[in-house]
Amino acid sequence: MKLYLNETPRSFLLVSNGYALIIRHPSPTYKHHHHYLHHRNGNSNKDSASSNKVIVEFVRLELLNLSSYKDITPRKSRSNKQLLGFIGFLNVKSNIYLGFITSSTTAASPTIDHKINQITGVDFYCLNNDEFDHLINDNQLQLHQQSQQPQQQLNNVEERITSEYPAASVRKFLSLGCFYYSTEFDITSNVQERGFLHDSLKFKLIADSSYFTRFTWNSFMISELMEFRNRLSIFEQNVFDNTGFLTVITRGYAQTVNTKVKGDEDALLTLISKQSCIKNGPLFGDWGCDDNGAVSNYVETEVIIYTEKFVFAYVIVRGNVPIYWELDNSQKKLLSKNKKITYPRSFEASQHAFTRHFDRLVNQFSEVHVINALSENFKSYKGQLNDSYRQHIKHFNEHTDERVTGTSYTINCTNLPISTSLMKKVGYNSSNPYEIVPVLVDPIINFGALFYDINKKHYTGKQLGVFRVNSFDGLNKANFISKIISQEVIELAFRDIGIQVDPDLYIKHAKLWQENEEHINKITLNFLTYSSKLQASSAASTKNSVKSHFTKKYLSGVVDPKANETAMLKLLGRLQDQVSVTLHNPIHDYVIKELNKRSKEYSSFKNIKLFASTFNVNGTCHEEDVKEWLFPSKHNIQTSYDIVFIGFQEIVELTAGQMVNTDTVNRLFWEKKIKLTLDQYNPEKFKYVSLWTGQIGGIALLLFIKEKELKNISNVEGNYKKTGLGGYSANKGGVAVSFSYANTDICLVSSHLAAGLSNVEERHQNYKTLVKGIKFSKNRNIKDHDAVIWLGDFNFRIGLPNEQVKPLIDLKNFNKLFEYDQLNKQMANGETFPFFDEMEIKFPPTYKYDNGTKVYDTSEKQRIPAWTDRILNMSRKKIIKQEVYDCCEDIIFSDHRPVIAIYQLSVNVINENIRKNLALDLYENYRKSMGDINDLFLTNNDVSFLINDIDDQALPPPSSDVHKWWLEGGKPAKIQIGALSNKEEGDLEKIINPRLPNNPFETTEEPEFITRGQLMNLLNN
Template structure:
């Protein structure tokens, strides 16, 4: 990455291998800045608006002639990544990473770097341009170089911040998935945005990026033009598992989302964000598999703060400390609900581990929190079925015990016993690299609740993670040795030291604060942190002030709005000409569901896969009861049946044409298979997978749902396979299962099932018919399916708008598919005499009527199971974009503009007239946008100006005299106005 400067008009060009980023401020200030700024202000009255605007263009490097610019890439260093745009007072700076250190590799294809050097360049002022001529190492260590961004530069270079060019470092593996070869930005979503410490600097750049085409977004990401950083800890160590080399990584990310103090003895804000919030992820990677586990911790999510009242030691306690509750019980309850709802929506079930002591001032806080949590849990029980479950355990661990136990390879059994059930219930993310399939997934999270979220919370996090790792590997028959757990414990010990230092250093006036001085720092930090991240910062310590600047929380900082006029012009023209490169195409989909009753059928399945002898572009098949589950497993490792079924279906498809398994997945006894015809592979992209347990209230994987999300050209499609609660009278529980799945099945950037253009949902829904056997069987013999359908539970719930609202289902012309005696066509003849029902269903949902139902039927002659296979055929209308033609038109538009306006650099210098110049509003019957020169609401867009008598008739343009005293009562010989030419000649 290189940096170039055009001095007048001032503009920076950042170049990567193939593309460039052009950045320009509309009103830069030059060396005689007071007078130049005055003249600029005279010519353009809206200075405040000017200072918050930046023009940015992302273009091919071929369109920029860098020979016209001055190369200002720092000598003795390199520009590695662009950190964004930082506004400080009246100046705007561009930030870059210049030095880094490789510290971690979560997987073989991912690297994490610690930032050890940064550089900032002023965009709208040439005051610091002399630094370009100095050697980077010589002036970086010099104390004489001080400018507004220097404190932020030092902060970012302190070794506490991390980034990656391979993945979004604010995310965890379960969110971003496996098998991706391209960078995917996730930090702009609600949960992960809290870990983006340069979000103030890149917020507008993210919006700029999101307005680009998907291809351009990938180019921006790969070029390092939008880099996300986190603050905390990251490290990988080499280890060994069952004789195989492995990597063990621990990543901890501090949150910067809370309003007010981010660290210290404080509670939460109105949105439920707490001080000292930290998310830790343990990753164990080998050639065969990858295991990941996430745990979170933070201060008590209520309105509270610690008061140090030294004058009242005698009647408070020995330390003179007391807990102050600033808000009412109801206000704290609302914040607490928001905090845990956000966790539940992101992770699923939540187990709260409360470490607060029941003594002293912490006991006061604990009593208040327990009152809040009991009310919260009772309210959830009394309300409708919740989308996630919350569990609570109070486990006060004395600090003396954590010090005694230390970070060893052994876990205290009494502590383990309190969370082992939830650990098994939540599971862990376990990915099999060889079969490229998910063996397990983390379906809940432990939330450690403590006073300051430091050493004791870190210790408990280590204990939980160690036990989860041990249980997961036991499920696959691997016993981990003591050396492995010793390395794991050492990572957590280093994590504790680093995080404690980062939390406490922000109140220290020196960088020499050590972890051992925690008690002393705690006695004074509350007084200092009252001003941290608040409006009054005159007594703020330097490191606090740097954090404030980085996060954009000083009163004189403002958000920089990024304008992208050239790209907007091209995008607008492309939209107008979309018919030239966009077409619609109809593709065929075969979807099927089959409860196979734990059997791998060895017979012919051609009747099932090709019921009408036609090939289809997409094939989606969901199976239920593919295996018999064993209770109490962290991960499900028996996927032999899944592999056999996947191969059997693919072999059958291959008898008619070439197909590829695009995705296959298994959750317990539920499996999903997605095949694509080879000729259509080029249109399929962004394939993602998700699943959710619902069995036994979310504990077991015998019930639940599996989903795959993808894009077919420009159309987003989601396939879902589920197995809902059984039983004639359990329709309410089935409705609850549906709600859990529609909320819990989510993909990257919190994308959920209804967010797709087309949804096809198959499965054993287990909805029954509310009639007796004496009524049902005669109607089946008479083929009066419409009459039976009136009493179908799913039909009744869909008609009332409860389950599957807005979904459609083709008319049923086949008999109930459940329950038969195995190997026969006879309905259940056992003692239970189960009532026949349409348990196996296929539903669909579409925006703009993109899906057309063609056929809906069952397969009566494959009888090995107690269910019958059900299939549906659809026609889906997809939008196809010819990228070759689109690229050709786009290039032509760029070239046309370049020829017409003299190159891309003109886009920046055109300043406020840029919108009018680029967009031909007259031809679209729209007025040109207003500016400081003209207003569209005045007739004909006449200039808007004020005429001062005596000046209008003057032969030369007069401007206000900058030397004239501001105070009108001061006597002076200076005239009020002077000729503009005379003033400019003095500057020259």
């Protein structure tokens, strides 16, 4: 594979096997070619809008003229230039980089003809900026240590590249020796999933399956390229796959050794481990699962034995406990022997994620058997986690028939608490410990293993299930048990077909598992973040007890990560400012437009009901019934809510201590109370799940979902922002949660803004801090959602004295009061909460009462009543319809009253299978009717026209009364009518006939224009 660069206009050609991939950017930046920069200096808005867009076409090399291109392929040796694989597009800081594998070594050979390569060198080339072109030659110097350059010079070059090149950290990260790829088969799958073709032992390509993206570490870089490849014809797909233009990489361990099966029959013994990368949040360390059931430390390991006669393969998986859990992340707890497990979500929410985890495993392997190696000492934190895990398994098996997602099955579990002393005693020997094997024999026999007879070209057996090995961190114990299971499977399987296995195979098998443990531990522990105090502890203590802890649950909240962590986030596309690259070509754009036009064929809208409420509870845990709050009788609630969103303020007393270490006791009280009320009083008797809760200081957010709607929920992600004392204190601030309901993105915010009658500007600044500072993955903010509901104690007051406010309240003249409402004025002026809507207020001010009464403040301060507690909404395409906006005047234990809102949301539900099939049909029809489109790319240097019509931001400036954007050059608007202005000599001046009907479409015999003489006759008559 070779790489060519045309400097002006900037474009890259990737060439392999007689085909080329043409890669261009519509608005490149030129720093070293100023004459061309001046020529290309266009609309900056358009350049910004198209910054993440790339134009790609796949063409036959013979059609291209390479005279303007120079070969920039890095040198593998003095006489040979070569690239080994294209790993995709990396978007960092508005620059798009092309990533290539430049050097590798053979790590494993599952068969004689199929190799797994370990990546040792990677390079990146900037697509849309020539600023870094001067480093290309420096990159080439670094490829091989065998170069004639002195070592010191090579080190200087590496340091220079790292300091200057934004993609250098990812380049270094990918070259550490823990990433692998293959040019012959899809490395993210296992042998049984790939299968065997009847005419050869060639493996199938299945990397585009949604399951296998969990092991595709460059998924962020190649996702659009995969879509591009899938839209090609079947013939073109095969050609594309053979070029290396789409290279999938995974992370883990791979090794092959030569051994013997029996006598002189040679064999290849291979062990492959793949680490998963799809979990939202920390991939490694002491954490549980995310909303989709993906867990930290998840590894799939496969053992393969290949001879000239047969192929044997067996798969085992492992990972952390698949529920929501984490270690208490305070240093005091981490350093102490009495560590504590915390559970950030409810049991029901964890059960849903737990179910998704096992649904995915069952869909892949048909059956799952858990080997649970957690401690049974219930006094320890590991024993407590074990107890929680068992409760989830028990609940799952007892309620299989009640599940609303997936298929019906049960989870079998074997408890196998192996002690560290036994592991040290036994070690990685070639014989298994006799006291463990009997426990595992029966499920091993039930699952079997894959055997493929090469000569007869058929399967002797297949693996019918998988062991899911579970330990606290998925490392040493899990690896040790996996080795025991693997060896026992080999012994039983080969004995079953009458083959006596050579002892050398077991010796090398044990050695591979030991190396696997060492390698996986090393590349995992490199990502565990230690505090300075933890680092100061003894080496033994650090190795055994110190694990990863991030200061926040989601990767977006990581503070001061290591260089490798930052590089990993860049690779996975999880930095706040990263967005994915969008590939375009005329067919692609046509298909997208047609899909949008025909969206009704694959999408539908569903109306759901959402209940939202904000309540400043003044630090109180109210023991009495709150039915009237959640199901107010005066509104006659007939249908159950699908979503319940509760925002609390002052859920704890706002002491100095609470601003530093948040007490969750009150939040847990209210979470339990609200769930019980929802379950007991909802009209249709549905069960609810506490999906997500969050708290900073006294501000809390509780999100409940109707259990049967959980299948529609995904991508749940929370964030927080303090605004008190300039952002240092949690007495004021906001908590937000983002999630998807089907294909509609929803954001819910609970906040508490600055207090005080005159602090309007401070409240405005609080709003700005929250709307800018609360971020979610992919750099999304609050407004980047289809629907937003923002509630809280906003603390905006009424600008009238008590003597005027209270009589108006008695008269229920709320319209008059609202004229002086500070938030109303702010919103009317487009300042705080611009573009948000609020339903008309028809209830009395909700602040400030004497506790336990319906009397407004009688204290010495005599605070003026105000609508401090508000609920606002904003949505695209007006998908939110508000039905109720009210307060609960009879809930009187606080100095505030709860405010409620009931909404109807129209959410979009897309059938992805129908959409995909429609896209394929559109693509083929376009190709048949329009023919080959390569000429567009071969004859046009400026290709920005291909994406102009799909960029909203690329439109001209808005029109004014004088200038109209649809007129050429923005010239003043004019109109010329021939009958009035193009008189020939002798013609009489004409004017518009006043007797024309007002309706322009009405039939009439009146002429459009008449002379002034005719007008006078009309007037005289």
